Amino acid sequence: MTKPRPAIAVVGAGLAGLATACELTRRGFDVAVFEREAHPGGRARSEKVEGFTLEAVGPLVSDGDRRLLAWIDAVGLSDEMLPLRPVLTKLAVGEKLATVESDGLIDIARTPGIRPLQALRLIRLPRLIARYGDRLAYDAPERGASLDDRSLGDFGRLYFGSSVLSHWLAPRVTETSLGRADDLSRVLFLRRFRSHGSARSGLLRSGLGELSEKAASGLAVTYRAEIERIECGAAGRITFDVKGGTRSQSFSPDAVVVATSAPEAMRIAAPSLVTAERESLADVRYRPAISLAVGLRRPFHPHPQHIQLPHGEGSPLESVLLEPGVTGGRVPDGRGLALLRATGAFSAATFDAPEETLVKELLAAFARIHPGAESAVMFTKLHCVARALPGFDVGRYRAIASFERVQRELRGEGRRLYFAGDYLMDPSLEGAVASAHRVAAAVAEDLSSPA
Numbered sequence: 001m002t003k004p005r006p007a008i009a010v011v012g013a014g015l016a017g018l019a020t021a022c023e024l025t026r027r028g029f030d031v032a033v034f035e036r037e038a039h040p041g042g043r044a045r046s047e048k049v050e051g052f053t054l055e056a057v058g059p060l061v062s063d064g065d066r067r068l069l070a071w072i073d074a075v076g077l078s079d080e081m082l083p084l085r086p087v088l089t090k091l092a093v094g095e096k097l098a099t100v101e102s103d104g105l106i107d108i109a110r111t112p113g114i115r116p117l118q119a120l121r122l123i124r125l126p127r128l129i130a131r132y133g134d135r136l137a138y139d140a141p142e143r144g145a146s147l148d149d150r151s152l153g154d155f156g157r158l159y160f161g162s163s164v165l166s167h168w169l170a171p172r173v174t175e176t177s178l179g180r181a182d183d184l185s186r187v188l189f190l191r192r193f194r195s196h197g198s199a200r201s202g203l204l205r206s207g208l209g210e211l212s213e214k215a216a217s218g219l220a221v222t223y224r225a226e227i228e229r230i231e232c233g234a235a236g237r238i239t240f241d242v243k244g245g246t247r248s249q250s251f252s253p254d255a256v257v258v259a260t261s262a263p264e265a266m267r268i269a270a271p272s273l274v275t276a277e278r279e280s281l282a283d284v285r286y287r288p289a290i291s292l293a294v295g296l297r298r299p300f301h302p303h304p305q306h307i308q309l310p311h312g313e314g315s316p317l318e319s320v321l322l323e324p325g326v327t328g329g330r331v332p333d334g335r336g337l338a339l340l341r342a343t344g345a346f347s348a349a350t351f352d353a354p355e356e357t358l359v360k361e362l363l364a365a366f367a368r369i370h371p372g373a374e375s376a377v378m379f380t381k382l383h384c385v386a387r388a389l390p391g392f393d394v395g396r397y398r399a400i401a402s403f404e405r406v407q408r409e410l411r412g413e414g415r416r417l418y419f420a421g422d423y424l425m426d427p428s429l430e431g432a433v434a435s436a437h438r439v440a441a442a443v444a445e446d447l448s449s450p451a
């Protein structure tokens with residue numbers, strides 16, 4: 001008689017949940033996904049407005065995001081989404097836009113605004129990366145706990161100088177972490193530099209929503225499913241209560257992976273959590289994000305541009321992504337799209353402000369970079385996300401190490417409840433997918449993968 005395949009329930013159809021389910025399915029498990037909303041994707045959804053593909057997250061990734069790119073290929077979307085469309089990185093210096101290269105330390109040292117004597121100190125960076133070695137392994141963030149004692153701001157000023165910090169080091173990580181350099185853990189930068197190095201940025205050729213939809217189409221996904229309770233009983237038995245519409249059902253899968261935000265994970269898994277887990281999940285702080293998509297009557301440049309703004313100059317903008325249209329692309333041919341990303345500080349301070357106030361302020365900042373930009377505006381779409389990204393401030397990697405230690409102990413005792421999400425890896429799309437691969441490997445190890 002053929003042994004039945006272990007049944008796995010995945011809670012959440014965001015990128016972490018979908019990538020987990022895809023990997024477990026590939027390994028031979030019987031996987032069911034439960035999503036509270038009516039569509040997959042979480043914050044990585046897309047929408048069409050007047051032929052433009054819009055999304056709050058944005059399509060900018062890098063060729064160093066190898067887990068994300070490999071998943072796109074595995075889902076079967078390489079032809080539609082890849083190769084990445086090359087992007088020119090610019091730095092707004094006064095009223096000018098200067099090209100920034102990052103192929104090596106010499107290119108970084110030439111970044112406008114970095115003082116020559118401080119640029120020489122960049123030679124310390126590869127030495128530090130080599131010294132810290134495996135403590136910066138991307139797939140094992142808990143190994144960075146011993147380095148998690150200094151902020152990015154303190155680290156940058158001490159080793160490289162304030163001009164390197166404000167014009168290169170901080171902009172490299174704050175856009176996808178929404179934090180302040182003086183709060184963020186230096187480990188976030190060090191891990192990314194070790195894993196991505198001189199990776200080049202590029203645009204996905206179609207929306208992230210297409211990836212979510214395609215991944216979900218190959219899975220058994222139940223939408224509008226409200227998870228009421230996950231409880232681990234005697235001998236590792238899991239009770240899994242799902243409410244869909246007016247009906248409630250109970251399941252007993254062999255394992256459950258909770259791939260939601262930390263607060264939601266704590267709510268639905270509360271009966272099964274030990275004190276250390278509750279404290280760790282409660283300690284995750286999410287930051288709000290504000291971005292403005294601007295449809296343009298004409299492209300401002302024939303090639304995509306990613307414009308970063310130096311820190312400390314008071315602009316509400318963290319960056320501007322300019323995307324010219326192409327036939328069959330995300331933006332209609334002959335048009336342009338600008339994605340204005342607000343700084344974390346601006347987003348936190350003005351999140352509840354009236355929409356018209358936010359739009360006006362962000363467009364005014366955009367016009368300071370591109371004078372006359374207002375005359376090219378076709379439409380605007382404001383995105384305000386309350387829980388956009390988990391904070392990775394000093395202490396976050398020590399908290400992850402503590403959480404992972406508890407997980408290993410409970411797995412050893414036979415509990416088959418797992419957690420996935422960017423808050424356990426890195427606040428990025430790549431972090432969400434990497435977390436999914438890690439938890440799928442843990443499930444396969446514990447349940448003896450049938451593949």
